[in-house]
Structure formats: structure tokens, C-alpha cells
Amino acid sequence: MRIVLVGPPGAGKGTQAAFLAKNLSIPHISTGDLFRANISQGTELGKQAKAYMDAGNLVPDEVTIGMARDRMAQPDAQNGFLLDGFPRNVSQAEALDTALASDGVKLDAVLDLEVPEDEVVKRIAGRRICRNDSAHVFHVTYSAPATEGVCDVCGGDLYQRDDDSEETVRKRLEVYHTQTEPIIDHYRAQGLLVTISALGKVDEVTERAMEALQTDR
Ligand code: AP5
Numbered sequence: 001m002r003i004v005l006v007g008p009p010g011a012g013k014g015t016q017a018a019f020l021a022k023n024l025s026i027p028h029i030s031t032g033d034l035f036r037a038n039i040s041q042g043t044e045l046g047k048q049a050k051a052y053m054d055a056g057n058l059v060p061d062e063v064t065i066g067m068a069r070d071r072m073a074q075p076d077a078q079n080g081f082l083l084d085g086f087p088r089n090v091s092q093a094e095a096l097d098t099a100l101a102s103d104g105v106k107l108d109a110v111l112d113l114e115v116p117e118d119e120v121v122k123r124i125a126g127r128r129i130c131r132n133d134s135a136h137v138f139h140v141t142y143s144a145p146a147t148e149g150v151c152d153v154c155g156g157d158l159y160q161r162d163d164d165s166e167e168t169v170r171k172r173l174e175v176y177h178t179q180t181e182p183i184i185d186h187y188r189a190q191g192l193l194v195t196i197s198a199l200g201k202v203d204e205v206t207e208r209a210m211e212a213l214q215t216d217r
Pocket residue numbers: 007008009010011012013014015016031032033035052053054056057058059060064084085086087088092123124126127128137138139140142143163172198199200201202205
């Protein structure tokens with residue numbers, strides 16, 4: 001399956017993507033994680049992306065689209081993928097449409113995670129991520145690690161993302177409303193949109209998502 005996951009910052013895209021990708025045996029491709037990996041490795045791409053991310057703005061399309069296409073061209077993504085955080089504006093959605101059409105393939109669904117803004121703010125404020133693997137995501141109250149500051153999975157240090165400050169989160173939400181939400185209409189018009197509530201326990205949301213993805217559109 002080829003799936004796009006959309007939703008505001010903190011909706012739980014990364015959390016759900018980890019489970020959905022495993023259930024569906026497809027790679028989880030997160031442009032945010034790819035940027036963060038480049039930043040921690042000190043690459044030129046990471047240097048270009050960091051200032052935009054720290055300010056809560058989108059990284060320019062010239063950088064982002066090429067990076068996403070390179071990742072989708074990897075062997076493990078040839079039979080499907082779960083995109084998380086890409087596309088994030090209409091021109092990225094159009095670039096993806098063009099790339100898929102030139103490969104003779106199509107998206108199966110666009111899963112839209114709906115969460116009220118006050119809940120999103122709580123989820124982001126309490127989020128802690130493992131330095132060893134960005135897929136190891138915790139929350140200080142909703143899914144606290146057994147030992148404060150230590151990853152339950154690998155023992156790595158947990159940290160708070162630079163762009164999770166209250167001011168930057170406000171900016172990211174504004175960018176989501178103005179630049180990312182328009183892709184919802186783009187995909188609704190293509191008959192691909194599936195909207196679910198992302199409230200409730202993590203496994204309840206995963207179950208809801210799996211059911212929604214298995215429904216004919
Ligand atoms: P990115 O990394 O994509 O961030 P985001 O979209 O803002 O999303 P988040 O990672 O903040 O949240 P999430 O929805 O994954 O939530 P999570 O699962 O962690 O992008 C960061 C930046 O990179 C952008 O601002 C931009 O600068 C740049 N960028 C990335 N892609 C780009 C693109 N295509 N174009 C241009 N720029 C791009 O969950 C949040 C918390 O809630 C966690 O603590 C989790 O444990 C908890 N939680 C999750 N589910 C539940 C639940 N059901 N109940 C209770 N708690 C829960």
C-alpha cells in the first residue's frame with residue numbers, strides 16, 4: 001500500500017506510523033526524521049534545514065522534494081510506503097502526484113488524523129524522544145518511560161525537540177493551517193481522503209486507522 005499520513009503537529013503521526021508500517025509491512029518515511037538525522041550527522045542538507053525547523057517554518061520545497069524522492073526510490077519502498085510529514089503543501093502534493101504517475105503507481109489512501117488543538121499542545125509539551133532512535137517516542141504523562149529521561153527500548157537518553165517550545169509550536173500550528181490543510185481538499189477531490197479521530201489510547205487509534213484503511217473508497 002502507498003499511504004500518506006496528515007494531521008497537525010503532535011497529532012500522533014509518528015506514533016501511529018510506527019505501528020501501521022509494521023502491520024502493513026511497508027517502510028515508514030518521515031521527512032521530519034530524515035531532516036533530524038541529517039542535522040545530527042552534520043550534513044549540508046541538515047545545515048540548510050535546521051534554521052527553518054527551529055523557527056517552525058517549512059524547509060524549502062527544492063530541498064524537501066528531492067530528499068523525499070530519493071528516499072522513495074530506495075529498494076524497500078518499491079512496493080509501498082507510509083509517508084509521514086510529506087507532502088506538506090500543495091506544490092509538494094503535486095510533485096508527489098507527478099512522481100507517482102511517472103512510476104505508473106498511485107496512492108491508496110490519505111489518512112487524516114483529527115485532534116483538537118488543546119490536545120495537540122498537551123501532547124507536544126510532554127513529548128520526549130530517544131537520542132538513539134527517533135521512533136522511540138514517549139510522553140511524560142501519557143506514555144511515561146519506567147525511568148525518567150531513559151528510553152525503555154534501548155536505554156538511550158530522552159530529550160525534548162528544539163522545535164517543541166511553546167512559541168515554535170504556535171508557529172507550526174499556523175503553518176499547518178495555512179500551508180498543509182489545503183492538501184486535504186486536494187486529496188478529497190481525488191477520492192483518497194480518510195479522516196479519523198486520533199483521540200483515545202494509542203492502540204485504539206491504530207485499530208481505527210487499520211479499519212479505515214481497509215474500507216473501500
Ligand atoms: P515533523 O517531524 O514532521 O513534525 P510535525 O508534523 O510537527 O509532527 P510531530 O513530529 O510534532 O508530531 P506527530 O504527529 O508525529 O506526533 P507524535 O507521534 O510524535 O516536522 C518537523 C519540522 O520539519 C517541520 O516543522 C518543518 O520545518 C520540517 N519538515 C518536515 N517535513 C517537511 C516537509 N514535507 N516540507 C517542509 N518542511 C518539512 O506524538 C506527539 C506526542 O503525543 C508524543 O509524546 C506521543 O507519545 C504522544 N501521543 C501520540 N499519540 C497519543 C495518544 N493517542 N494519546 C496520548 N498521547 C499520544
